[in-house]
Amino acid sequence: MPFKKTPQTFSAAIKAVEIGTGDKAITIGGENVLPLYSFDAEIANAPKIGVEILDTGFENAPAGLKAFYEGCTSMADMAKKAATIEGASFICLHFEGADPNGADRSVDECVADAKAVAEAVDLPIVIMGCKNNEKDSDLFNKCSEALQGKNILVLAAKEETYKAVGASAGLAYGQKVGAESSVDINLAKQLNVLLTQLGVKQDSIVMHVGTAAAGYGFEYVVSTMERIRLAALGQNDNTLQMPVMTPVASEAWNVKEAIASEADMPEWGDVETRGIDMEVVTASAVLAAGTNAVILRHPQSIATVSKLINALM
Template sequence: MFKKSVQKFSGKICEVEIGTGEKAIKLGGESVLPFYSFDGNTGNAPKLGMDITDDLEGWPKAILELYKDVCNDPVAWAKCIEEKYAPDFICLKLDSADPNGKDNSVEECAKTAKAVVEAIKTPLVVAGTGNHDKDAKLFEKIAQELDGHNVLLLSAVEDNYKTIAAAGAMAYNHKIGAESSVDINLAKQINILVNQLGVGNEKIVDNVGCSAAGYGYEYVISTLDRVRLAALGQDDKTLQVPIITPVAFETWKVKESVDEETWDNLEERGISMEVSTAAGVLASGSNAVILRHPKSLETIKKFVSELLA
């Protein structure tokens, strides 16, 4: 009689909770590789979020047309997504704060974030501009204004982690994203730095980087694999945190999603890029993905449910 072998690991990914009330979500908790329910505890099911922005510059026409009635108002947009599509979380991307764009003040952006979080029950992730100096000031103010809402601040990097971790995780008890650039050693390094400030793994979610499928994507997948194997197989506690991947940030800016002259059906191409990218990172270790199109959300929901069935 055939007896299937079971792969046991010594490590376990810690749980991180985001949001409050009945819609709060938990990431992580697994002690096996993604979807390997035949080997042991797969932890909490991957969580799927959708993103919105407070600055429409550069966003694809297909998305803006889809939300034309609400996209000029982040509060209305967030409520629309919550009611129509019911994602596990909503990501508010504060693009208007970018010093190379509108350069809106941190006070104005924090006011927007507070209005959004108070209008919905779905957990909120707040993403910055990518400008490290501005993001440090931005998240410091947002952490204060959103006190009690247990949001995830995405993301802290080596240049600003002290400010973001101190304000976000220590002073106001939010969760912080620790961002690195598609390298297991860099992921370890930022986690160690944050841990040394006194922030435990239960308040950290890693963003190890992302690219759209076909754009250096193999490096993203191999990094996710290595991070998960080190965390579980080598019991590397510095890597035993959930991972979030902002898929939408990458897939909706590549030529397949924005070039109207080369191929037909621009919207379907964007959805295909988003679904392909999300499926791969979830199968390789990501605990949460940020998506943009409702069809992408629907498809990945089905993908996850069938793998966990």
């Protein structure tokens, strides 16, 4: 008996969210099939890749990454360099230096960097904070004001900060808002409901449902993403029909496989290659599980994941 293929499509669809302006603006989401199921129906908006730039620089980065940004003296310089990477669709400014327990860079310093980057490149911009709720709320508010009209995404509003971030970024300044929850479908849904009740439109929300490096409790991340996609499409749950963005770099480059020296672990091989492999494997897995955009750091990782996406689309 001949095999008859039956495409699996859904009447429901993921919301399409646009980030950035002009010719370089990107749209994530919009599909009505399971992740990467382009053989069932056309996926108009392929998954996107962002380049993470650290405000603390890359002095302690692996040799290849450090060499790539050699000569860059500011975040704007790094952004211009990152914009040349094939496969890069947006720039992610990670202000980890704002952490009060770290470099404690002022919000004004960070905002000045963000403005300089916006003037230097025309790619869409995503802003990540330092995981300190008070500092991040102030940072997102002032970046949203300074970059009004740029249609940026602030990543992200949490249960503790959604009112401040949602009201400033999403309502006052018309930016896109990331909704960050901790690897739990119910928490993700609750935060989306809270943001929409606040007045943020669904097509202005991008979910960040949590992440981890492959092998580090990663099955919880994958199962959460899969459950969210199945509920959004199969059950037509419109509170979960927002696209997902996953910061991969900050997790992948901080596990032992990516940082243990070759002197300590000679049997593991080249340390930079290990980090690239960890970043690629993690990104590939979350794309297959349902994320619409990943944030990576190494040019070689970006090139590899970009080839994968192109081959599957």
